[in-house]
Amino acid sequence: VRSVEVAGNLFWVGVKDPDLRVFDINVKTDYGTTYNSYLIMGEKKALVDAVKFGFQDDFLSKIEEHTAVEEIDYLIVNHTEPDHSGCIPLLLKKNPKLKLFCSKPALPFLKNVLNDASVQIEGVKTGDRLDLGGLTLEFQSAPFLHWPDTMFTYLVEEKVLFPCDGYASHFSPHDGMFYRPGDQVVDHAAWYYYDCIMRPYAPHCRKATEEALQKEISVCAPSHGPINNSEPKRFMQKYLEWTEVKKLSDKKLIVVAYASSYGNTQRLAEEIAATMQKAEVDVRLFDVAATPESEKRDLLEAADGLVFGAPTFVNDIVKPMWETLLLLPTVSTSGKRAATFGSYGWSGQAPGMMQSFLQSIKIKVYEPLLKARLVPSEEDLQEAATFARGFLEFLQEN
Ligand SMILES: Cc1cc2nc3c(=O)[nH]c(=O)nc-3n(C[C@H](O)[C@H](O)[C@H](O)COP(=O)(O)O)c2cc1C
Numbered sequence: 001v002r003s004v005e006v007a008g009n010l011f012w013v014g015v016k017d018p019d020l021r022v023f024d025i026n027v028k029t030d031y032g033t034t035y036n037s038y039l040i041m042g043e044k045k046a047l048v049d050a051v052k053f054g055f056q057d058d059f060l061s062k063i064e065e066h067t068a069v070e071e072i073d074y075l076i077v078n079h080t081e082p083d084h085s086g087c088i089p090l091l092l093k094k095n096p097k098l099k100l101f102c103s104k105p106a107l108p109f110l111k112n113v114l115n116d117a118s119v120q121i122e123g124v125k126t127g128d129r130l131d132l133g134g135l136t137l138e139f140q141s142a143p144f145l146h147w148p149d150t151m152f153t154y155l156v157e158e159k160v161l162f163p164c165d166g167y168a169s170h171f172s173p174h175d176g177m178f179y180r181p182g183d184q185v186v187d188h189a190a191w192y193y194y195d196c197i198m199r200p201y202a203p204h205c206r207k208a209t210e211e212a213l214q215k216e217i218s219v220c221a222p223s224h225g226p227i228n229n230s231e232p233k234r235f236m237q238k239y240l241e242w243t244e245v246k247k248l249s250d251k252k253l254i255v256v257a258y259a260s261s262y263g264n265t266q267r268l269a270e271e272i273a274a275t276m277q278k279a280e281v282d283v284r285l286f287d288v289a290a291t292p293e294s295e296k297r298d299l300l301e302a303a304d305g306l307v308f309g310a311p312t313f314v315n316d317i318v319k320p321m322w323e324t325l326l327l328l329p330t331v332s333t334s335g336k337r338a339a340t341f342g343s344y345g346w347s348g349q350a351p352g353m354m355q356s357f358l359q360s361i362k363i364k365v366y367e368p369l370l371k372a373r374l375v376p377s378e379e380d381l382q383e384a385a386t387f388a389r390g391f392l393e394f395l396q397e398n
């Protein structure tokens with residue numbers, strides 16, 4: 001495979017990895033992926049992003065169709081994750097004069113990736129420009145798409161946006177490197193990529209996208225999957241749709257999610273939900289073992305308040321509740337508040353374990369938690385009502 005001309009003096013020199021089936025442990029890649037790198041041949045020569053280690057031969061031979069690596073002046077590092085930074089040490093070995101540009105938050109990342117104090121690195125911020133002689137790069141900070149270090153780069157004269165992992169897809173085209181309008185497989189791959197990788201940072205994605213859409217864009221050149229020159233803003237506009245907060249209610253929304261074998265925790269959950277329903281809030285009560293995963297993710301993401309109830313089984317939280325809690329890091333949870341409760345027989349660790357987990361993923365949790373031994377008594381139910389009212393107040397505190 002050879003390099004691909006993207007615009008005047010701009011070439012795709014990336015690599016294809018069509019057989020990859022899992023990316024970053026968690027992400028299925030049924031269509032493989034690509035690691036895109038771009039070579040810009042101004043008076044000064046620049047590369048935007050490198051590729052994963054292991055693909056260096058393919059990468060270097062594509063670059064060498066246009067220039068010797070020793071002749072490249074700059075490397076723009078939009079993101080320091082190894083799928084884009086893995087070959088930087090090799091580039092530096094061939095060309096120690098290569099100067100790197102990255103976002104300011106990326107500086108410590110790059111230091112810890114390269115472990116080489118002799119490398120020239122400059123931190124840049126939104127609006128900073130790099131003159132290549134006849135061509136100009138402009139940078140945009142885009143933190144948390146999907147690491148704190150990420151930024152976008154824009155080639156001003158050709159109106160090309162390099163958003164790195166933004167608007168990307170894990171899809172390795174059989175031939176060519178361009179998006180074909182109406183390609184539903186790529187459309188789905190772009191959604192799946194957003195859903196797996198970007199969704200926890202939805203507010204950040206939205207902000208960066210709104211900012212980038214201010215620019216005229218004739219090519220969107222991400223670092224995975226096809227380059228879009230026919231509908232360059234397609235996936236940027238999709239990100240505006242996907243990041244929109246799905247309002248399920250005009251009032252504050254509280255989700256009461258429970259697991260229960262003999263109805264004891266369920267009884268507490270019902271009392272909590274019934275008490276909350278008397279206030280000006282919307283309450284959704286559901287059994288975690290009987291609710292589909294995608295519905296749970298949407299509910300958890302839309303909720304302002306999250307109340308989790310689980311019995312203790314063998315000193316543990318039951319599996320469907322763990323599986324539900326583990327959905328939280330896959331969606332945007334900023335600003336949410338939680339509470340935990342459960343029925344138990346003797347040791348009763350589950351509510352405390354849920355509380356610790358929630359706190360460790362930076363969700364504020366209401367205290368005290370609520371525990372009731374075996375079948376909830378009248379007194380336990382009154383405590384559940386007090387717990388519910390306490391949580392409502394906790395939710396009002398800013
Ligand atoms: C298989 C099993 C294991 C249990 N292990 C514990 C335990 O380790 N600690 C504890 O406090 N209760 C334990 N229990 C008791 C339950 O927590 C208790 O029966 C609780 O009321 C069940 O609530 P539920 O009806 O909402 O499921 C266990 C119950 C079962 C069925």
Ligand SMILES: [Fe+2]
Pocket residue numbers: 079081146165
């Ligand atoms: Fe990444």
Ligand SMILES: [Fe+2]
Pocket residue numbers: 081083084165223224
């Ligand atoms: Fe990536």
